[in-house]
Amino acid sequence: MVRAPCCDEESSLKKGPWTTEEDAKLMDYISRNGHGSWRALPKLAGLNRCGKSCRLRWTNYLRPDIKRGKFSEEEERVIINLHSVLGNKWSKIATHLPGRTDNEIKNYWNTQLRKKLLHMGIDPNTHRPRTDLNQLLDLSRLLSVASVGNSNKMTSPWDNALKLKAAAGAAELTKMQLLQHLYMMPVVRTSNSSVPPNNYNVDLMNPSSSLFGSHILNPFGGGHVSGASTMLSGQEWNQQADIVDGFHAISNSLEGFEGGFGAQGVISSNSPDQENMSSSCCYDDIYVQTKNHPLPALVSSSSVYPGTSPSAANQMEISMSGPAAPARTAIFDAWEKLMDDETSESYWKDILEYVLAD
DNA sequence: AAATTTTACAACCGCATAGAG
DNA sequence: TCTCTATGCGGTTGTAAAATT
Structure with a gap:
């Protein structure tokens, strides 16, 4: 059944911005009679508008309890x-x-x-750090934010967010994201790899992966974080169960890193009615999302992986001459910069070497 | 000063849903 | 239980004002 739009019934009904006269009529009527039936109201109030338009004007603009002015x-x-x-x-x-x-x-x-x-480098949809390359490459800014100090004085939610992001280990976060991009590149895969073809990547930021427990960074420290989790491969999280041995090793070597995120308390997750949530598990009274979610637009899987499930053979081809080359160059440049940074810990070099040698 | 672009926000549209009959 | 209506909701559009060229 297709219902006719309420406001199309009479094409003579006025649309568009309300005049002060119309506002006055509506306010006068409602103040004396209440709104009653919105559909009946326009005629009773002497307005050439549809009821829906009247309701919207009242609830969004004329209602006496509406607060005006800038948001605090x-x-x-x-x-x-x-x-x-x-x-x-x-x-x-x-x-x-x-x-x-x-x-x-x-x-x-x-x-x-x-x-x-x-x-600020935070994805407004997921409330998690963005994973686009431009952000990843902006290492110096993040690092400088991270080193600003530990002042707890909050001047605004934005300062708070930036500081929390920094406090949560922006440098490590960036390194991990770079690592992830590195690992997503099918450069170093060998034919005897234990990784199935469709599991050639891993999301280091994936809260459901085993790499970092179930911690998600909440830049606002509000106790909850949710929204869709970032999925870099476009595949189901549960398809990532078989993580390459090398990354299990990385995971182990980074166990201590949890403190970086976890120091804020963990954060966490979902209201039960969260849309797009394929599943969730309870983690110390916290819902942790394990979600199937597409790749963020800024880091499309197709830009890095021209094929959805390349064979070992064409993986090599892609890595040598495919359209992913510019991205690879950028990532390696970032790594080079990172490795040149005297503050880099040696274990990061070990990790990189491990990955590249895999 | 005029033209163009950007921003802010009011208003609209269509779908979803609650509830009455 | 089904049908239909009224209302609520979220995405999108239109447009005036502000900013920029």
Whole structure:
């Protein structure tokens, strides 16, 4: 059954911006009678609008309890934290911000907060560090942030986020992401590798992988983090069960690293109604997402892997001459820079050597 | 100063859902 | 249980204002 749009029934109904006269009529009517049936209201109030338009105008603009003006830092923090848990459930988020409408919050998110998060290197969809190469290559900035000191003074949610990101081991994070990209490149695979063809990569940031326990970085320290997990291969998490031996070794060598993330307390995860969640497991009263989720646009698997499941033979071909070459160069350049950094620990060199020798 | 681009946000559209009959 | 209506919700669009060229 197809229902006709309510506002198309009478094409003479006015659309577009409301005039002050219309606002006055609507406010006057509702203040005297309440809104009652929205569909009946326009005629009763003498408005040439559809009921839906009247409801929207009232709830988003004319309602007397609406708060106007800039969002405070506290409100920003609340929105970000709630968004990390609820996703784009604007009406639910709005219930925690008295005087703010879902529409206003949605607009503010889309025009301000999203950009701020992106600028900080945080994926606004996942609330996790971005994995695009530009971000990865911006090592010096992250490292300098990480070394700024341990001041706990928070001046804004953004400072907080940056500091937490840094405190959580931005340098290590970046190294891991580079490692991941390195490992995703089918450069060093040999024919006797134990890794099945479709498991030639591994997401070091994957909370469900065995590499780092189940810790997810929450840049805002709000206690919960969620949203879809980043999946770099576009395959099911559970297809990554067979992780190459070399990376088990890396995992073992990085056990101590958990403290870097975990020091904040872990973070965690999902409300049970989280959309797109294929499964979750309880981890010390925390839901940890194990989700099938596509690769972020900025690091498309296709850009690194022209084929979805290349054979060992064409993996080599790809690695030598395929379109992934520029990305590989960038990654290796970043590694070179990293290795030149006198602050790099020797074990990172060991890890790299291990991976390349695999 | 004019033209163009960007930004902010009000409003619309269509789908989902609750609930009445 | 089914059908239908009213309302809620989230994505998208339109447009005025501000910023930039």
